[in-house]
Amino acid sequence: MLAERYQRQMLLPEIGRDGQEKLSRARVAVVGLGGLGCPAAQYLAAAGIGTLTLIDGDRVQASNLPRQILFGAEDCGKNKAAAAGKQLARLNDAIDIRVVERYLTPDNARRLLEKHDMVIDGSDNFPTRYLINDVCVGLDMPFVFAALDRFQWQVMVCNVDGGATYRCLFPNMPDPDTAPSCSETGMLGVVSGMAGLALAHRVLHYVLHLPFAAGRLMITDMLTLQTTEMTVAPQEKQRRVARQNFERLPAVSYDFQCDRQLEWRPQQLEERLAHIQVIDIRESAEPPLPWPALWLPVSELSPADIPGDKECVLVCRYGTGSRRMARWLRENGLSRVYSLHGGVHALENFYIKTES
Amino acid sequence: MKLLVFGALTRELQSGERPLETPLDVRTFLDELYEQYPALKAYTFRVAVNHSLAGDDTMIRPEDEVALLPPFAGG
Numbered sequence: 001m002l003a004e005r006y007q008r009q010m011l012l013p014e015i016g017r018d019g020q021e022k023l024s025r026a027r028v029a030v031v032g033l034g035g036l037g038c039p040a041a042q043y044l045a046a047a048g049i050g051t052l053t054l055i056d057g058d059r060v061q062a063s064n065l066p067r068q069i070l071f072g073a074e075d076c077g078k079n080k081a082a083a084a085g086k087q088l089a090r091l092n093d094a095i096d097i098r099v100v101e102r103y104l105t106p107d108n109a110r111r112l113l114e115k116h117d118m119v120i121d122g123s124d125n126f127p128t129r130y131l132i133n134d135v136c137v138g139l140d141m142p143f144v145f146a147a148l149d150r151f152q153w154q155v156m157v158c159n160v161d162g163g164a165t166y167r168c169l170f171p172n173m174p175d176p177d178t179a180p181s182c183s184e185t186g187m188l189g190v191v192s193g194m195a196g197l198a199l200a201h202r203v204l205h206y207v208l209h210l211p212f213a214a215g216r217l218m219i220t221d222m223l224t225l226q227t228t229e230m231t232v233a234p235q236e237k238q239r240r241v242a243r244q245n246f247e248r249l250p251a252v253s254y255d256f257q258c259d260r261q262l263e264w265r266p267q268q269l270e271e272r273l274a275h276i277q278v279i280d281i282r283e284s285a286e287p288p289l290p291w292p293a294l295w296l297p298v299s300e301l302s303p304a305d306i307p308g309d310k311e312c313v314l315v316c317r318y319g320t321g322s323r324r325m326a327r328w329l330r331e332n333g334l335s336r337v338y339s340l341h342g343g344v345h346a347l348e349n350f351y352i353k354t355e356s
Numbered sequence: 357m358k359l360l361v362f363g364a365l366t367r368e369l370q371s372g373e374r375p376l377e378t379p380l381d382v383r384t385f386l387d388e389l390y391e392q393y394p395a396l397k398a399y400t401f402r403v404a405v406n407h408s409l410a411g412d413d414t415m416i417r418p419e420d421e422v423a424l425l426p427p428f429a430g431g
Contacts, residue, residue, distance in 0.1 A: 036431045124431030148430030149363040169409070170427045174400035178364055179429040187430060219362055219425070228360060228423060230404040 002094060006048055019208045020048060024095075026207045027051035029116045031104050031132055033080040034058070035067040035182065035192030036146050036199060037122030042070060043200040045088040049207070051096045052088065054081040055112055057103035057348055061284050067189035077286060103348060104128055106250035109135045118206055120199050121145035124181055125318050125345070126173045127254035133158070133166040137239055138246025142214070144202045146195040150185050151222040153195035156232065157202050157214045164215035167238035176256055176320040183283070184321065191222050255342055256319070262326055263341040269313055276311045281322055282344070289315060289344070298325060303332040311336045319343035357416060360423040368395050376418045383412040385422070401426040 003010070010020050026049050030037045033056040045052060060068070060075045060083055068080070075083040085099040100112055104123075113119055113135050121132045121143055129145060136143040136159050145166060146155040158165045182192070198218070205212040215234065220227045245252045258265065269278070269291075278293040285295045296305050298321055306312055306329060314322035314329075314337065322339040329337040340347070357376040361369055369389075382403050390397055403410045404423040416422055 032431055034431050122431055124429060126427070126429060146431070147428035149426075149428040152363060152428065154362075154428050169402065169425075170400065172400070174427050174429075175398070176429070178399045179427055180364060182430040185430070192430075217425070221362075228362075229407055230423065230425065231408045233409065 002048075005094075009047065014210055015208060022207050022209075023048045023204070024050040026118070026203075027053070027116045028118050028120060028203055029053040029055060029113050030120045030122060031055045031113075031128065032122035032124060033068070033070070033084040034064065034122060034124055035148065035187060035189070036196040037120065038068045038070045038084060039193045039196030040120055040122060040199040040203070041084060041088060042091065043197060044203060045092045045095060045097070047200075047204060048092065048095060049203070051098065051116075053098040053100065053112070053116065054085050054088075055100040055102065055104055056081040056084075057101060059287055061286060063183075063283070067187060067192045069189070069193070103345065104131060106131060106252055106254060110139070110246075110249060113141065114139055116141060118203055119143040120203060122196065122199065126176065126179070127256070129166060130173055131254050134242040134245040134252075135249070137165055137242035138249075142206060144199055144206075146199050148182060148187060148192055148195060149180070151188070151191055152219060153191060153198070153222075154217060154219045155195060155198040155202065156217045157206065157212050160206075160212075160214040162234060162239070164232040164234045165239060165242060167242055168235040169217060169232050171235075171238055171241075173254075173256065176318070176323075181318070181320070183317070188222075194220070194222070255346070258341045259323070262330075263319070263323060263339050264313060265341050266347050269340060272311070276313055277307050279306070279312055279314050281314050281316050281325060287344070290347075301325060303329055303334055306334050306337060308334065308336075311338065313338045313340055315340045315347075316343045318345050357418055358421045360421065362424065363426040363428050365396070365399060365401060365424050365426050368393050368399075376416065379415050379417045381412065382410050382414045382416065385416055386412075399426055 030041045058080050060071045070084045070087040079101040081099045085097045142160045144157045202212045215232050217230045280293045280295045281298040283297045316322040319342045326337045326339040359374050361371045402425045
């Protein structure tokens, strides 16, 4: 059955029986089972990658379905890693699929990523991207990232034999306000799908010792149908920063800088809970917040909806949209509006930490 | 010189040919660009000259291709 299943790819002289054995011995961690991680994991499972670790704390929403193609309507509300794992096991029951229903955090990153041959960064936020970078440099493990902006996608294999890393490309975490997410700008499934396949392609080629363009940033524009490549030289200083962060884990913050005039941390919110109004501005109020909250989706939000008689805290997924919105509401005369720093993502980490 | 603009930066300026009489370094090029497009100052991006990441002192010549590369966040 196995020989028959993989017969077409084994027929390629570059792969053969040896290559297929390499694939079956390979262990790959996929961080983020969204528009990038779904197609990447699907093709890696189908090609016979021996061990796939799927890591995601997020839940499936209907608006994910056109691009996160491992999920069906019946998966809405379920954890993405769990739903993806179930579908991949149907696709290929001869491989080992491990499901981690958690976000990658400074507390768990080392434990979850070690003992793999390569990591796929299919995340949709910079804190996770810099965390993966630093842990992979610390573990001496290659990783490949892809990221999206409307019709454009970029991909690069990092940290191969001391080679270029994400920090060599962008040393400092960018201001989230200038790099919008898919939920803000929109996304067509085929664009994230091609980026996801590029991720799977780089992993397969790395495992098979075929060319995988380490340290070359490739940017493809699906509107102009042009691809541009840049060579990124390894920067010893940036590799050192990553290693130092890795050694200090979990005592390293990957948060965006908190604007104290505008943002509260989860603990501050908890302390004032009795006197404030929490406003959930996510398009879908799932998973529900742990406090009573007013649901005002950002697309319909207007200053007139905001209660003026008490302090209000806006909550979104990562704390970027809510920060922008809080700033805008203040410009429109509502001086007592705040944003939850880090959004629901930080909250989940906050609760995991306080529970344990 | 040929200027290529990517990602969120395309909301501020477009790719295309830009007149360049004499060679100049990346630092001077960016100063001029910021003067023309002040909103760019809010963005994180790197400059690549002829498909290699460039530093402030890298020289740009009239026949060169210059790319402005912001990080992408979507996933």
